[in-house]
Amino acid sequence: MYTYVPTLTDYLLHEQRRFNNASGSFTTLMAQIENATKIIASHVKESGLVDILGKTGTVNSFGEEVQKLDEFSNKLMVETLTNCGEVYAIVSEEVAEPVYSPKEHSGNYIVYFDPLDGSSNIDTNCPIGTIFSIYYKNGDNLLQKGFEQVAAGYVIYGSSVMFVYTCGNGVNGFTLDPSVGSFLLSHRNMIIPDSGKIYSINEAYENLYDDGTKKYLAHLKKEGKSKARYVGSLIADMHRTFIKGGIFLYPADKKQPEGKLRLMLEVNPFAFLAQEAGGKAISKLDKNPLDIVPKHIHDRSPIIMGSKDNVDEYLSFLK
Ligand code: AHG
Ligand code: MN
Ligand code: MN
Numbered sequence: 001m002y003t004y005v006p007t008l009t010d011y012l013l014h015e016q017r018r019f020n021n022a023s024g025s026f027t028t029l030m031a032q033i034e035n036a037t038k039i040i041a042s043h044v045k046e047s048g049l050v051d052i053l054g055k056t057g058t059v060n061s062f063g064e065e066v067q068k069l070d071e072f073s074n075k076l077m078v079e080t081l082t083n084c085g086e087v088y089a090i091v092s093e094e095v096a097e098p099v100y101s102p103k104e105h106s107g108n109y110i111v112y113f114d115p116l117d118g119s120s121n122i123d124t125n126c127p128i129g130t131i132f133s134i135y136y137k138n139g140d141n142l143l144q145k146g147f148e149q150v151a152a153g154y155v156i157y158g159s160s161v162m163f164v165y166t167c168g169n170g171v172n173g174f175t176l177d178p179s180v181g182s183f184l185l186s187h188r189n190m191i192i193p194d195s196g197k198i199y200s201i202n203e204a205y206e207n208l209y210d211d212g213t214k215k216y217l218a219h220l221k222k223e224g225k226s227k228a229r230y231v232g233s234l235i236a237d238m239h240r241t242f243i244k245g246g247i248f249l250y251p252a253d254k255k256q257p258e259g260k261l262r263l264m265l266e267v268n269p270f271a272f273l274a275q276e277a278g279g280k281a282i283s284k285l286d287k288n289p290l291d292i293v294p295k296h297i298h299d300r301s302p303i304i305m306g307s308k309d310n311v312d313e314y315l316s317f318l319k
Helices: 008-016 025-045 047-053 069-083 119-124 203-208 211-223 234-244 263-276 308-318
Strands: 087-092 106-117 128-136 151-157 161-166 171-177 182-187 198-200 247-250 280-282 303-306
Touching: 008 025, 008 171, 008 182, 025 047, 025 069, 025 106, 025 128, 025 151, 025 161, 069 087, 069 106, 069 119, 106 119, 106 263, 119 128, 128 234, 128 263, 151 234, 151 263, 161 182, 161 234, 161 263, 198 234, 203 211, 211 308, 234 247, 234 263, 234 303, 247 308, 263 280, 263 303, 280 308, 303 308
Parallel strands: 087 106, 198 247
Antiparallel strands: 106 128, 128 151, 151 161, 161 171, 171 182, 247 303, 280 303
16 A cells, blocks of 8 residues: 555646746646546547447447547547647647647647557557657747657556656656556656667568668577567557567668658657667667658658667667
8 A cells, every 4th residue: 555656746746846937837738638648548448348339430329429549539639739728739640730729729839649559459458558749839840850859758558557758857657546546656767778688570571671670680589589579559569668678670661661650759759768768769770860850740760769788789780
């Protein structure tokens, strides 16, 4: 039993007090994201009941139109953020164009998000999640480098629900206590181990990878000291990497020359988190993805990240 454990709200307020001139805007914004993700979490938990509650496109027994979970999550995040008073514009993985808050609710932040990452895994009960990346409004420019991120994080809807974020002062993880309804600080100052045994890559694409990547994979197998793990849900594969160490790779391949993952929606938030947790993240060769100037809000980028020693070992095969 615990007596006092800080909640996410306590922690945010504590952090806010470190800045003399803080207006509370950032704390309000984070509270809005927290609320939306708690609602998404409760829907994810019920997703197995879809046959009872009604299939997508049908009307359930409560007379409500049943929405796909990823569409629901997107709508909830868009509506929450563009009405909370702190956001200038949002960019969602599910929406081709940015959405601007109405003038009367416009604020100083830009939020990029992937409302439900790994959504193809919903019906298999594998972990899925929400990813977010926050910038200050900078004129009309939505294409800022990842280094400009004010905060980034994810909420994983897994065997437990966890809210993990950084605002450039380390990474902290909060686990939802369903009986209380609060995220409680459970993983203070998360650090990726310097090296790990697990590699995580879609090996079905092996023939499409460059020679360096092929040689690296052959080396791992020849040594026989590694374990392969690939859920196919970035949130799940990276959450495991934060806890156990190892390496996650979604490199370029012959069919996907820029890889698959979106620079501003998936790559940069995780690169920021990984680096804040003492790990390493690279894009093509040893380019830091946080240093890429995006050309479009939905740009893609190769990404290799995780334990520092593992990423350095991978790099040695590219040279
Ligand atoms: P999303 O569900 O948001 O479209 O993202 C799926 C992504 C990511 O979560 C995962 O790492 C990757 O797709 C897996 O891609 P492959 O099936 O090509 O391995
Ligand atoms: Mn995604
Ligand atoms: Mn998605």
